[in-house]
Amino acid sequence: DAKTTQPPSMDCAEGRAANLPCNHSTISGNEYVYWYRQIHSQGPQYIIHGLKNNETNEMASLIITEDRKSSTLILPHATLRDTAVYYCIVRDGANNLFFGTGTRLTVIP
């Protein structure tokens, strides 16, 4: 079963920051939080991952709370091409990803 909880849908105005929340209250100490997105019916695309510290790359930032029970993915300047389903995933020790149903982000012009 999925180990994360996300809102089913969110809207964001183009050019604004999109903040996508995720709860993973049962996460274990050695489990990573991963974010992927899926545009239309394409294969999922990796965005970012983290263990304890906040992370940033060219696509997004990941903020993980100190107790590691929740996290937020931030797309700093959302574009129409960021419209997708975003999955927050806990990766177990065997590198298996447990997908939930994700958040459908719609970027509005």
Add this chain to the structure above:
Amino acid sequence: NAGVTQTPKFRILKIGQSMTLQCTQDMNHNYMYWYRQDPGMGLKLIYYSVGAGITDKGEVPNGYNVSRSTTEDFPLRLELAAPSQTSVYFCASSYQNNEQFFGPGTRLTVL
């Protein structure tokens, strides 16, 4: 690099037929995975492999078989197709525990 390629893109099977979904990666990744995605749902892991000759079951392995004779290829076999296996199948690969790269998917319908 082509990345992860999957064939066929679409397939319709009759109940009881068998088929093999092909997956190939050219990134020299040692880990490979098969997922299925039912409508409106997230992906579920069917099987995975951490190297040639090694395979392990994921969340939903029943009705499927895999083999990994080479680093590049990881075919998924359906022996007796059932309507419950109607889904989109994604293959993925990774180097060790790094991020997974996904193929474009195979859309399978069993009637």
